[in-house]
Amino acid sequence: MIDLGWLLPTKARVTSGWNVTRVDPVHPTKADGSPNIVAHYGWDFGCPVGTELVAPFAGKVEHYWPIDLAGYTSPHPMNGNCLVLVPDAEECRGIKGFERLWLHLSKSLVVVGDRFVKGRPIAYSGNTGYSTGPHLHDELHLGGKAVDMSLYYGGRLHL
Numbered sequence: 001m002i003d004l005g006w007l008l009p010t011k012a013r014v015t016s017g018w019n020v021t022r023v024d025p026v027h028p029t030k031a032d033g034s035p036n037i038v039a040h041y042g043w044d045f046g047c048p049v050g051t052e053l054v055a056p057f058a059g060k061v062e063h064y065w066p067i068d069l070a071g072y073t074s075p076h077p078m079n080g081n082c083l084v085l086v087p088d089a090e091e092c093r094g095i096k097g098f099e100r101l102w103l104h105l106s107k108s109l110v111v112v113g114d115r116f117v118k119g120r121p122i123a124y125s126g127n128t129g130y131s132t133g134p135h136l137h138d139e140l141h142l143g144g145k146a147v148d149m150s151l152y153y154g155g156r157l158h159l
């Protein structure tokens, strides 16, 4: 289990951080041989497929985009199975438009609209979508834009 609450997830191993000039790990070069720069707007935590992920705050499920359900195609297949979580207002420090995205999940235990309390198991980490190995990609959006989550962890989130 990884605690992905406001406190630093001390037991998780950061494998890749926020990096707007990251070289794509799957396709590192373009056809012309130049580096293939693809921004990485989140933090990656290496963990075995099936690692239990608990709610980092009290809130609700805003979106769940499964990668492969019959008759359904995810709008963001590279994200794999993806959950978008929003906290209850009193939990988000007055920040508007707060969304937490979890990517590459093996399974979600919740559906759109579900409410959850902090600490409730809500998903299992995985290796779905555009991923080079089992990990959780954790991404913070404020006002519709990705921001460096480590800024909201007191600068304690490091590689």
Ligand SMILES: [Zn+2]
Pocket: 016, 040, 042, 043, 044, 136, 137, 138
């Ligand atoms: Zn990532």
